[in-house]
Protein backbone atom coordinates (compact mmCIF):
# COMPACT_ATOMS: atom_id res chain seq x y z
CA UNK A 487 0.00 0.00 0.00
CA UNK A 488 1.15 3.49 -0.76
CA UNK A 489 2.22 5.48 2.29
CA UNK A 490 0.88 9.00 2.03
CA UNK A 491 0.84 12.18 4.06
CA UNK A 492 -2.62 13.68 3.88
CA UNK A 493 -3.69 17.06 5.29
CA UNK A 494 -7.45 17.50 5.59
CA UNK A 495 -8.74 21.05 6.04
CA UNK A 496 -5.80 22.10 8.22
CA UNK A 497 -5.84 25.56 9.77
CA UNK A 498 -3.42 27.13 12.22
CA UNK A 499 -4.12 30.26 14.24
CA UNK A 500 -1.33 31.75 16.33
CA UNK A 501 -2.24 33.57 19.57
CA UNK A 502 -5.93 32.72 19.70
CA UNK A 503 -6.82 35.10 22.55
CA UNK A 504 -8.53 38.11 21.00
CA UNK A 505 -8.66 36.63 17.47
CA UNK A 506 -5.55 34.80 16.31
CA UNK A 507 -3.37 35.26 13.25
CA UNK A 508 -4.27 32.68 10.58
CA UNK A 509 -0.94 31.23 9.39
CA UNK A 510 -2.61 28.30 7.57
CA UNK A 511 -6.13 28.43 6.13
CA UNK A 512 -8.00 25.21 5.27
CA UNK A 513 -5.06 23.45 3.65
CA UNK A 514 -5.81 20.20 1.81
CA UNK A 515 -2.76 18.38 0.52
CA UNK A 516 -1.59 14.84 -0.23
CA UNK A 517 2.08 13.95 -0.54
CA UNK A 518 2.60 10.42 -1.85
CA UNK A 519 5.34 8.19 -0.51
CA UNK A 520 8.70 8.84 -2.09
CA UNK A 521 7.76 12.20 -3.56
CA UNK A 522 10.34 15.00 -3.56
CA UNK A 523 8.26 18.09 -2.91
CA UNK A 524 9.42 21.73 -2.84
CA UNK A 525 7.48 24.35 -0.86
CA UNK A 526 7.92 27.91 -2.08
CA UNK A 527 6.36 31.24 -1.14
CA UNK A 528 7.10 34.70 0.23
CA UNK A 529 8.47 35.25 3.71
CA UNK A 530 5.60 34.99 6.21
CA UNK A 531 3.43 32.93 3.83
CA UNK A 532 3.25 29.97 6.25
CA UNK A 533 5.92 27.59 4.89
CA UNK A 534 7.58 26.91 8.25
CA UNK A 535 4.19 26.54 9.93
CA UNK A 536 3.18 23.97 7.29
CA UNK A 537 6.34 21.93 7.86
CA UNK A 538 6.03 22.21 11.63
CA UNK A 539 2.44 20.95 11.77
CA UNK A 540 3.33 18.04 9.46
CA UNK A 541 6.22 17.07 11.73
CA UNK A 542 4.40 17.26 15.11
CA UNK A 543 6.41 20.34 16.16
CA UNK A 544 3.28 22.56 16.24
CA UNK A 545 -0.37 21.71 17.02
CA UNK A 546 -3.01 22.42 14.41
CA UNK A 547 -6.01 24.60 15.35
CA UNK A 548 -8.33 22.66 13.05
CA UNK A 549 -8.14 19.69 10.70
CA UNK A 550 -6.37 16.34 10.53
CA UNK A 551 -2.97 15.15 9.33
CA UNK A 552 -2.67 11.48 8.40
CA UNK A 553 0.48 9.45 7.88
CA UNK A 554 -1.23 6.51 6.18
CA UNK A 555 -4.07 5.80 8.61
CA UNK A 556 -2.43 7.42 11.64
CA UNK A 557 -3.81 10.85 12.59
CA UNK A 558 -0.85 12.66 14.18
CA UNK A 559 -3.07 15.53 15.38
CA UNK A 560 -4.80 13.16 17.82
CA UNK A 561 -1.57 12.19 19.61
CA UNK A 562 -0.55 13.46 23.05
CA UNK A 563 2.89 15.03 23.53
CA UNK A 564 4.70 11.78 24.37
CA UNK A 565 3.06 9.85 21.52
CA UNK A 566 3.89 12.65 19.08
CA UNK A 567 7.55 12.87 20.10
CA UNK A 568 7.93 9.06 19.85
CA UNK A 569 6.24 9.04 16.47
CA UNK A 570 8.40 11.90 15.30
CA UNK A 571 11.63 10.25 16.41
CA UNK A 572 10.94 7.05 14.46
CA UNK A 573 9.14 8.32 11.39
CA UNK A 574 10.28 11.88 10.69
CA UNK A 575 13.67 13.42 10.03
CA UNK A 576 13.97 17.21 10.21
CA UNK A 577 16.75 19.39 8.80
CA UNK A 578 16.80 22.95 10.15
CA UNK A 579 18.18 26.03 8.42
CA UNK A 580 20.68 26.55 11.23
CA UNK A 581 21.79 22.90 11.51
CA UNK A 582 21.11 22.73 15.29
CA UNK A 583 23.99 20.38 16.09
CA UNK A 584 24.90 19.74 19.73
CA UNK A 585 28.06 21.85 20.29
CA UNK A 586 29.42 19.55 23.02
CA UNK A 587 29.19 16.32 20.99
CA UNK A 588 31.59 15.30 18.24
CA UNK A 589 30.29 14.67 14.71
CA UNK A 590 29.87 10.93 15.15
CA UNK A 591 27.89 11.38 18.36
CA UNK A 592 25.74 14.14 16.83
CA UNK A 593 24.78 11.80 14.00
CA UNK A 594 24.06 8.98 16.45
CA UNK A 595 21.94 11.09 18.83
CA UNK A 596 18.63 9.72 17.46
CA UNK A 597 19.71 6.17 18.39
CA UNK A 598 20.41 7.35 21.95
CA UNK A 599 17.02 9.09 22.17
CA UNK A 600 15.32 5.96 20.80
CA UNK A 601 17.33 3.74 23.21
CA UNK A 602 18.53 1.68 20.24
CA UNK A 603 22.02 0.42 19.50
CA UNK A 604 23.80 2.39 16.80
CA UNK A 605 23.73 0.85 13.31
CA UNK A 606 27.39 1.65 12.68
CA UNK A 607 27.38 0.07 9.21
CA UNK A 608 24.50 2.30 8.15
CA UNK A 609 26.10 5.40 9.72
CA UNK A 610 29.32 4.62 7.81
CA UNK A 611 27.37 4.37 4.56
CA UNK A 612 25.58 7.65 5.28
CA UNK A 613 28.73 9.63 6.08
CA UNK A 614 30.46 8.23 2.98
CA UNK A 615 27.50 9.24 0.80
CA UNK A 616 27.61 12.72 2.34
CA UNK A 617 31.40 13.06 2.12
CA UNK A 618 31.96 13.66 5.86
CA UNK A 619 33.62 10.36 6.77
CA UNK A 620 36.88 12.07 7.73
CA UNK A 621 35.18 14.54 10.10
CA UNK A 622 33.72 12.13 12.66
CA UNK A 623 36.09 12.96 15.52
CA UNK A 624 35.80 16.73 15.08
CA UNK A 625 33.52 19.10 16.97
CA UNK A 626 30.77 21.00 15.09
CA UNK A 627 32.56 24.38 15.33
CA UNK A 628 35.54 22.90 13.45
CA UNK A 629 33.40 22.30 10.34
CA UNK A 630 32.22 24.64 7.58
CA UNK A 631 28.53 25.49 7.28
CA UNK A 632 28.10 23.09 4.37
CA UNK A 633 29.75 20.27 6.30
CA UNK A 634 27.64 20.99 9.39
CA UNK A 635 24.48 20.78 7.30
CA UNK A 636 25.62 17.41 5.92
CA UNK A 637 26.03 16.22 9.51
CA UNK A 638 22.50 17.45 10.23
CA UNK A 639 21.27 15.52 7.16
CA UNK A 640 23.02 12.35 8.35
CA UNK A 641 21.42 12.80 11.79
CA UNK A 642 17.98 13.27 10.18
CA UNK A 643 18.46 10.05 8.17
CA UNK A 644 20.00 7.95 10.96
CA UNK A 645 16.86 6.11 12.08
CA UNK A 646 15.65 5.67 8.47
CA UNK A 647 12.53 7.81 8.83
CA UNK A 648 9.95 7.50 6.06
CA UNK A 649 9.72 11.27 5.70
CA UNK A 650 12.33 14.05 5.74
CA UNK A 651 11.35 17.68 6.20
CA UNK A 652 13.92 20.40 5.52
CA UNK A 653 13.16 24.07 6.22
CA UNK A 654 15.39 26.21 3.99
CA UNK A 655 18.25 23.74 4.51
CA UNK A 656 20.63 25.70 2.33
CA UNK A 657 19.49 29.18 3.40
CA UNK A 658 22.71 29.73 5.37
CA UNK A 659 25.05 28.44 2.66
CA UNK A 660 26.60 30.11 -0.37
CA UNK A 661 24.92 29.09 -3.63
CA UNK A 662 27.56 26.58 -4.72
CA UNK A 663 27.52 24.79 -1.36
CA UNK A 664 23.74 25.09 -1.29
CA UNK A 665 23.35 23.23 -4.58
CA UNK A 666 25.82 20.55 -3.59
CA UNK A 667 24.10 20.00 -0.25
CA UNK A 668 20.60 19.98 -1.74
CA UNK A 669 21.71 17.62 -4.48
CA UNK A 670 23.07 15.23 -1.84
CA UNK A 671 19.88 15.47 0.22
CA UNK A 672 17.70 14.74 -2.82
CA UNK A 673 19.86 11.86 -4.04
CA UNK A 674 19.97 10.31 -0.53
CA UNK A 675 16.17 10.61 -0.27
CA UNK A 676 15.66 9.04 -3.70
CA UNK A 677 18.14 6.23 -3.15
CA UNK A 678 16.63 5.31 0.22
CA UNK A 679 13.00 5.83 -0.87
CA UNK A 680 12.29 8.61 1.65
CA UNK A 681 9.64 11.23 1.05
CA UNK A 682 11.33 14.66 1.10
CA UNK A 683 9.55 17.96 1.64
CA UNK A 684 11.81 21.00 1.53
CA UNK A 685 11.28 24.75 1.73
CA UNK A 686 13.36 26.95 -0.54
CA UNK A 687 13.44 30.47 -1.96
CA UNK A 688 15.60 29.26 -4.82
CA UNK A 689 13.76 28.46 -8.07
CA UNK A 690 16.58 26.27 -9.40
CA UNK A 691 16.49 24.14 -6.24
CA UNK A 692 12.67 24.01 -6.40
CA UNK A 693 12.94 22.77 -9.99
CA UNK A 694 14.92 19.74 -8.74
CA UNK A 695 11.77 18.46 -6.98
CA UNK A 696 9.06 16.20 -8.45
CA UNK A 697 6.49 18.84 -7.53
CA UNK A 698 6.48 22.48 -6.44
CA UNK A 699 3.81 23.78 -4.07
CA UNK A 700 3.38 27.51 -3.59
CA UNK A 701 1.98 28.95 -0.36
CA UNK A 702 0.37 32.40 -0.46
CA UNK A 703 -0.99 33.91 2.76
CA UNK A 704 -1.51 30.52 4.40
CA UNK A 705 -3.19 28.90 1.40
CA UNK A 706 -1.96 26.62 -1.37
CA UNK A 707 -1.89 28.73 -4.52
Ligand SMILES: Nc1ncnc2c1ncn2[C@@H]1O[C@H](COP(=O)(O)OP(=O)(O)O)[C@@H](O)[C@H]1O
Nearest residue numbers: 500501507509528529530531532533534535536
Ligand atom coordinates in the same frame (compact mmCIF):
# COMPACT_ATOMS: atom_id res chain seq x y z
N1 LIG B 1 4.83 31.56 17.14
C1 LIG B 1 4.18 32.48 16.41
N2 LIG B 1 3.32 33.34 16.98
C2 LIG B 1 2.63 34.25 16.26
N3 LIG B 1 2.73 34.38 14.93
C3 LIG B 1 3.58 33.55 14.30
C4 LIG B 1 4.34 32.55 14.99
N4 LIG B 1 5.09 31.87 14.09
C5 LIG B 1 4.81 32.41 12.88
N5 LIG B 1 3.89 33.41 13.00
C6 LIG B 1 3.32 34.20 11.89
O1 LIG B 1 2.68 33.31 11.00
C7 LIG B 1 2.95 33.68 9.65
C8 LIG B 1 3.61 32.52 8.93
O2 LIG B 1 4.91 32.30 9.49
P1 LIG B 1 5.91 31.21 8.94
O3 LIG B 1 5.19 29.92 8.86
O4 LIG B 1 7.13 31.27 9.78
O5 LIG B 1 6.17 31.75 7.46
P2 LIG B 1 7.37 31.45 6.43
O6 LIG B 1 8.12 30.26 6.91
O7 LIG B 1 6.66 31.22 5.12
O8 LIG B 1 8.21 32.68 6.39
C9 LIG B 1 3.82 34.93 9.71
O9 LIG B 1 3.00 36.05 9.55
C10 LIG B 1 4.41 34.89 11.10
O10 LIG B 1 4.66 36.19 11.57
Ligand SMILES: [Mg+2]
Nearest residue numbers: 533534535653
Ligand atom coordinates in the same frame (compact mmCIF):
# COMPACT_ATOMS: atom_id res chain seq x y z
MG1 LIG C 1 10.10 29.96 7.40
